[in-house]
Amino acid sequence: MTSFARTVLLALCMSINFLLPAAAAEIAKPEGPVILRVTGSGAAANVGDTVAFDLDMLRDLESRTIQTSTIWTDGDQEFTGISLSTLIDLLTLEGSHLRARAINDYAVDIPMEDALSGDAMIAYARNGKPMSVREKGPLWIIYPYDSDPRFQAEVYYARSIWQLDRIEVID
Numbered sequence: 001m002t003s004f005a006r007t008v009l010l011a012l013c014m015s016i017n018f019l020l021p022a023a024a025a026e027i028a029k030p031e032g033p034v035i036l037r038v039t040g041s042g043a044a045a046n047v048g049d050t051v052a053f054d055l056d057m058l059r060d061l062e063s064r065t066i067q068t069s070t071i072w073t074d075g076d077q078e079f080t081g082i083s084l085s086t087l088i089d090l091l092t093l094e095g096s097h098l099r100a101r102a103i104n105d106y107a108v109d110i111p112m113e114d115a116l117s118g119d120a121m122i123a124y125a126r127n128g129k130p131m132s133v134r135e136k137g138p139l140w141i142i143y144p145y146d147s148d149p150r151f152q153a154e155v156y157y158a159r160s161i162w163q164l165d166r167i168e169v170i171d
Helices: 002-018 056-057 084-092 112-116 154-159
Strands: 034-039 049-056 064-068 077-083 097-102 107-111 121-126 140-144 164-170
Touching: 002 097, 034 056, 034 140, 077 084, 077 140, 084 112, 084 121, 097 112, 107 112, 107 154
Parallel strands: 034 164
Antiparallel strands: 034 049, 064 077, 077 121, 097 107, 097 164, 121 140
16 A cells, blocks of 8 residues: 555544544543442443442542532532533433432432533532541532522422432433
């Protein structure tokens, strides 16, 4: 094959690759205790049929910090974690809603549109420190309650599940 033919073939392959939808990212296996399991449509499993995350894996993702008061804590709190939309994009999750479950099996449904908005986050730190189970951790879905009055509604408080340990994508 000539140099010109190789160049054309390489350019064609790159063009086709660019046009194809991105596949879910390959996720490493957790090395520490698993604190979040994700199952459902599009999830690129790393342990059985589940995507399992330890705390370090979540910390390695694009994080954000918000400062807000909550109805469960005193005064302003600083929460650090990942946006639900970051998790959805990373795993190319598709469905109508997410079912978030806590350690005690309490569950709440979050519409996919709400999760994709970028407002909801999975917090793994409060005021710069990891959250224990007693402190509503290790994971807590938080909204920026003080930034918009719509987040100060019962529907968003109900979606603010603490002691989160599982997310299932529902079609």
